Amino acid sequence: MSNREITLEVRELTKRFGSLVAVDHVSFEIRRGEFFSLLGPSGSGKTTILRMVGGLLTPDEGQVFLGGKDITFDPPEKRDVNIVFQNYALFPHLNVYDNVAFGPRRHRWPEAKIREEVTRLLEMVHLTGYEQKYPRQLSGGEKQRVALIRALITRPQLLLLDEPLGALDLKIRQSLQLELVDIQEETGITFIYVTHDQSEALTMADRLAVMDKGRVLQIGDPKTIYEQPQNRFVAHFIGNTNMLEGKVAAVEGQDVRVRVPKLGEFWGRPLDGADVRPGQSVTMSIRPEKMRISRQEPERPGYNKIAGVVEDLIYVGVSTEFIVRVSPVKTLRIFAQNISREDDLWQITWDDPVWVYWRPERSLVLVE
Amino acid sequence: MERLRTGRFWLGFYTLAVMAFLIYLPIVLLITFSFNDSTIMSLPWSGFTLKWYEKILERPDLLESLLNSLWVALIVTAVSLVLGVLAANAMARYRYRGRILFTGYVSIPFVMPWLILGISLLLFFNWVGIQLSMFTVILSHISFTTPLVAVLVAARLHQFEPDLDSAARDLGCNALDAFRLVTFPIIAPAVIAAGILAFNWSFDAFVVTHFVIGSEVTFPIWVWSALRYPRNLPIINAVSSIIIVVEMGLIFLAEWLRRRGGGERLL
Numbered sequence: 223m224s225n226r227e228i229t230l231e232v233r234e235l236t237k238r239f240g241s242l243v244a245v246d247h248v249s250f251e252i253r254r255g256e257f258f259s260l261l262g263p264s265g266s267g268k269t270t271i272l273r274m275v276g277g278l279l280t281p282d283e284g285q286v287f288l289g290g291k292d293i294t295f296d297p298p299e300k301r302d303v304n305i306v307f308q309n310y311a312l313f314p315h316l317n318v319y320d321n322v323a324f325g326p327r328r329h330r331w332p333e334a335k336i337r338e339e340v341t342r343l344l345e346m347v348h349l350t351g352y353e354q355k356y357p358r359q360l361s362g363g364e365k366q367r368v369a370l371i372r373a374l375i376t377r378p379q380l381l382l383l384d385e386p387l388g389a390l391d392l393k394i395r396q397s398l399q400l401e402l403v404d405i406q407e408e409t410g411i412t413f414i415y416v417t418h419d420q421s422e423a424l425t426m427a428d429r430l431a432v433m434d435k436g437r438v439l440q441i442g443d444p445k446t447i448y449e450q451p452q453n454r455f456v457a458h459f460i461g462n463t464n465m466l467e468g469k470v471a472a473v474e475g476q477d478v479r480v481r482v483p484k485l486g487e488f489w490g491r492p493l494d495g496a497d498v499r500p501g502q503s504v505t506m507s508i509r510p511e512k513m514r515i516s517r518q519e520p521e522r523p524g525y526n527k528i529a530g531v532v533e534d535l536i537y538v539g540v541s542t543e544f545i546v547r548v549s550p551v552k553t554l555r556i557f558a559q560n561i562s563r564e565d566d567l568w569q570i571t572w573d574d575p576v577w578v579y580w581r582p583e584r585s586l587v588l589v590e
Numbered sequence: 591m592e593r594l595r596t597g598r599f600w601l602g603f604y605t606l607a608v609m610a611f612l613i614y615l616p617i618v619l620l621i622t623f624s625f626n627d628s629t630i631m632s633l634p635w636s637g638f639t640l641k642w643y644e645k646i647l648e649r650p651d652l653l654e655s656l657l658n659s660l661w662v663a664l665i666v667t668a669v670s671l672v673l674g675v676l677a678a679n680a681m682a683r684y685r686y687r688g689r690i691l692f693t694g695y696v697s698i699p700f701v702m703p704w705l706i707l708g709i710s711l712l713l714f715f716n717w718v719g720i721q722l723s724m725f726t727v728i729l730s731h732i733s734f735t736t737p738l739v740a741v742l743v744a745a746r747l748h749q750f751e752p753d754l755d756s757a758a759r760d761l762g763c764n765a766l767d768a769f770r771l772v773t774f775p776i777i778a779p780a781v782i783a784a785g786i787l788a789f790n791w792s793f794d795a796f797v798v799t800h801f802v803i804g805s806e807v808t809f810p811i812w813v814w815s816a817l818r819y820p821r822n823l824p825i826i827n828a829v830s831s832i833i834i835v836v837e838m839g840l841i842f843l844a845e846w847l848r849r850r851g852g853g854e855r856l857l
Contacts, residue, residue: 278756305760311753315775328762372761437647437819 228290229254229412230275230380232237235284237270244270246436247284252380252414257406259415259423262433263459268416269308270436272382275414276305289379299328303415304373306383310365312357318344318368319353325376343371346405363394374411374435374551381413387422401427420460424448432456448509450493453590457507464513464554466506466585478587480506484549488526489582496589505588510558512584515544517570520579527579528556542567554578617834624827631823642828652829655812659793662724662808666731666792667785673732674739675781679773680739680746683755694794696741699734707734708801715802722804730802731795735788742787746780747773784843790837 237245245267253260260268273279275286277298285294293301295376304325312321319340326336338580344350347367357365366386374381387395403426406413410436417423423430424444431441432455440452449458458465468482478498490506492498514520520527530548537560544556556578558567570576624643628636646652681692698707711730712722720726754776758768774781796810803811816822 276760278759297764298756299762299764303760307751307753307757309751309753311751311757313754313757313772313776314750315772324758325761358652364835376762 227254228252229288229531230257230414231284231287232271232275233287234458235271235274235286235587236282237267237274237279238282243436245281246550247272248433248436248438249284250431250438250441252412254412255410257403257413257415257426257428257551259417259427260433261417261420261423261430261459263418263425265435266433267436268418268433272305272384272414272416275299275380276303276382278305295426302379304376304378304381306366306369306373306381306386308384308386308388310357310369312360312365312369312372314357316356316396317353318355318357320347321357321368322372322375324372329376343375346408347371347401362390364397366390367401370405374405374409377409377411380412380414383413384419385416388417393505395422402426421453424460432459434459450586451507451588452493454505454507454588457505457586457588462510462555464508464510465506466552468504468506470500470502470504470587473498477582478504480504480587482506485528485552488528488585489524490585490587491583492527492587492589496587498587498589502589506585507588508554508580508585510555511541511559512544513554513556513578513580515556515558515570516577516579517574519577523580525579525581527556527577529575529577531575532570533576535570535572544570544576545578548578620827621831621834624824624831626824628719629821629824631827642824643832645825646829646832649825651807652812652816652825655807655809656829658724658806659809662728662731663789663792665728666735667789669728669732670735670739670788671781671785673736674784675743675777677736677740678743678747678777681744681754696737699737700741704795704797708798711798712801722802724804724806726804727799727808730798731792734798735791738789738791739781739784742784743777743780746777750776786840786844 228251232251233249235245235248236243248271249265260271262268270279274281277293277296277300283292287293313324316324319379321341322340323336324399326339331339340353341350343403344352347370349364349367352360352364352368357368360368370386383402387398390398399422402413402415413422415426424447427444429441429443430447432439432447436456440447442450447456448460451460454465457463466480466482466485466488468480468488469588470478471481471487472479477489477491479487480490488506490504492504498504503563519529530546530550530553532551533547534545536543536545539560541557541559544558546556548554548555560567623631625638625640625641626636627641635700676695677692681696682688698748706732709732711726715726754772755768758772759765763771785830794810795808796814799808807815815825818827
């Protein structure tokens with residue numbers, strides 16, 4: 223993986239709109255054939271980056287390299303990069319065939335080759351027979367698939383997808399997610415996928431960059447991002463998490479003891495290389511599925527534990543979600559898998575006094 | 591429900607009545623009397639004749655004025671289409687300093703009385719020292735047909751996604767090709783409609799023309815001067831009837847062209 227060639231490099235990319243810094247010195251590299259995702263809330267600068275890579279916006283600072291070549295100031299038509307737009311941007315005056323054939327015709331392909339490729343791609347996305355239809359006659363999912371093959375028919379080095387499934391219903395979105403991943407693997411084209419939906423990014427991407435306010439906060443594969451978020455924003459934005467805020471009471475080897483006002487002291491572990499000192503303000507992040515719940519006080523030495531009352535429980539089939547009130551101002555969220563009836567999990571119900579416990583290494587100590 | 595239905599009936603009836611009496615009835619009268627064998631435009635009917643139409647050809651002053659109006663309107667339409675489409679692109683696509691000022695200019699012909707526009711143009715030509723002629727007429731007409739075209743085309747552009755142009759660029763078009771292959775086909779119906787309107791505004795312009803014209807005569811100016819002699823009235827009726835029929839034909843033609851184009855439905 224590491225010695226694979228770099229398709230795109232973005233170096234210190236910056237864009238300002240008036241006094242607003244939309245993209246703030248962003249750098250990253252994308253390897254060939256990778257499914258890379260830019261994830262962040264709206265207004266975090268994802269789309270602006272995409273437009274600068276595609277050539278629709280000119281950066282104020284920084285550079286864009288495609289296949290090692292500086293393309294920062296090349297016009298969009300000179301870049302071997304295509305975009306799938308958020309609202310599809312299908313040409314309303316052209317039918318499906320002419321929409322898909324638009325790129326190849328600009329690249330002067332022979333008409334016979336165009337016909338062959340358009341037919342093959344329409345078949346790939348299950349739209350055979352749609353050649354003569356106009357965009358207004360298509361459903362959202364169909365438009366999306368036409369927009370996708372229109373952008374990838376000329377096999378660009380890089381395909382940029384701007385929230386391509388954002389306007390679709392959940393069901394269609396999920397099936398198109400799978401279809402997209404298949405198509406990406408089949409064609410081997412490098413994808414940059416912009417989304418604000420963290421579950422979409424986690425399930426689809428090989429690697430992702432989490433963005434906020436124009437900055438990249440963390441880049442990594444989904445597992446690293448989920449298990450080892452670098453800071454509070456990432457921990458909070460990706461998946462669900464419980465946050466406990468306090469001050470470092472002691473540092474012992476790998477572990478630190480954190481005093482959380484009104485709740486007690488808990489053991490946790492910072493990320494490798496983090497500089498944690500006694501007295502420092504930190505946040506502990508514990509994922510709901512890493513916590514356990516029981517009616518008896520757990521007799522497990524070294525575990526963190528806290529007493530509370532079940533405020534709510536939501537049965538979701540494969541698991542049960544408990545909301546446990548541990549102080550007047552704090553509730554914890556716990557996911558318990560419904561594996562068997564072995565423990566007393568099944569008897570726990572509303573207003574029961576319970577214990578919540580978890581292993582020290584499951585609570586991540588975050589400095590930022 | 592019942593009340594709603596009667597309400598709708600009376601509203602429809604009212605609309606129809608207004609249209610019939612204020613718009614269609616005068617036109618029907620005008621056309622009818624152009625075939626009446628009398629110089630007095632009133633009943634009783636004096637008999638059917640085509641002689642007023644024949645007389646048109648015997649009036650070189652009328653024919654010349656028609657010809658003048660025709661070529662002026664053609665030039666005005668062509669120039670204002672080019673300028674107006676460019677202006678519409680600027681209005682719909684870009685943010686820039688002076689945007690409000692520009693929007694102000696564009697709304698002039700819709701809010702400024704013709705009389706004032708005519709006077710100010712006359713003062714302007716005097717001040718710059720341009721002699722009044724058909725050239726000043728053309729310039730004046732362009733000054734109000736360009737905003738007309740710009741407004742109509744910009745309205746069309748606004749309905750469309752700004753990303754269409756970007757998509758064309760992204761798929762390999764330079765700026766000119768993107769306009770030729772994507773933007774223009776999409777705005778074409780609005781451009782045709784704007785062209786017909788610009789032509790009519792110019793052909794029809796009396797007030798402004800009256801101020802800025804030299805010794806030549808356009809058709810509206812001819813009509814104005816011919817009206818002083820009642821015997822001319824039936825000839826004016828006849829020529830007006832021809833113009834009405836031609837213009838309706840033009841509008842139907844444009845509508846047919848638009849529908850034949852398929853694709854997106856417009857307006």
